[in-house]
Amino acid sequence: xxxxxxxxxxxxxxxxxxTTMSKExxxxxxxxxxxxxxxxxxxxAIAAETEEAPxxxxxxxxxxxxxxxxxxxxxxxxxxxxxxHLKTSHDxxxxxxxxxxxxxxxxxxxARAYSESRRQMAVDRGLGENLAKARAAKKAKKK
Numbered sequence: 001x002x003x004x005x006x007x008x009x010x011x012x013x014x015x016x017x018x019t020t021m022s023k024e025x026x027x028x029x030x031x032x033x034x035x036x037x038x039x040x041x042x043x044x045a046i047a048a049e050t051e052e053a054p055x056x057x058x059x060x061x062x063x064x065x066x067x068x069x070x071x072x073x074x075x076x077x078x079x080x081x082x083x084x085h086l087k088t089s090h091d092x093x094x095x096x097x098x099x100x101x102x103x104x105x106x107x108x109x110x111a112r113a114y115s116e117s118r119r120q121m122a123v124d125r126g127l128g129e130n131l132a133k134a135r136a137a138k139k140a141k142k143k
Contacts, residue, residue, distance in 0.1 A: 004034060004037045004038055004041065005034055007037060008030055008033040008034040008037055009030065011033055012026060012029050012030045012033060015029070057073035057074070057101055058071070058072065058073055058074060058075060058076035059071050059073055059076060061073070061101065061102075061103065065107060065108075065111075065112075066111060066112075067111065067112050067113050068111055068112075068113045068114075069111050070082050070109065070110060070111050072085060072086070072089075072090075073097075073101050074090055074092075074097075075089065075090075077089075080110060080111050080114040081109060081110040081111070081114065082094070082097070082109040082110070083109055083110075086109075094109055097109070
């Protein structure tokens with residue numbers, strides 16, 4: 001049978017293969033996982049971490065929303081959009097995130113460059129014109 005350390009290493013390696021992690025994060029996760037497995041083997045309860053809202057955000061709101069990236073104020077990870085990250089990593093809805101960090105509804109949770117490129121792609125494809133035509137056709141059909 002594999003030792004606890006080997007099992008913990010395999011689990012962390014599997015996690016690291018799908019998630020970008022720094023050296024410190026790898027070492028930290030390995031230690032935490034080893035402690036949890038050790039506690040389970042001894043029949044002890046695992047010390048559950050309470051996920052309370054942090055006292056201070058990882059970055060300031062001004063730094064969090066940049067031109068080419070947005071930074072999660074909970075964990076500090078950089079990405080183009082926050083919505084999916086919030087759901088998968090923090091089990092949180094965008095509205096809850098906005099409320100927790102007092103972010104106005106007018107502030108998009110996506111990088112400005114990303115939003116602009118998506119807007120330009122929609123303009124290039126004529127999506128606004130197609131929508132207007134579809135609405136006009138629906139209105140004419142109703143009458």
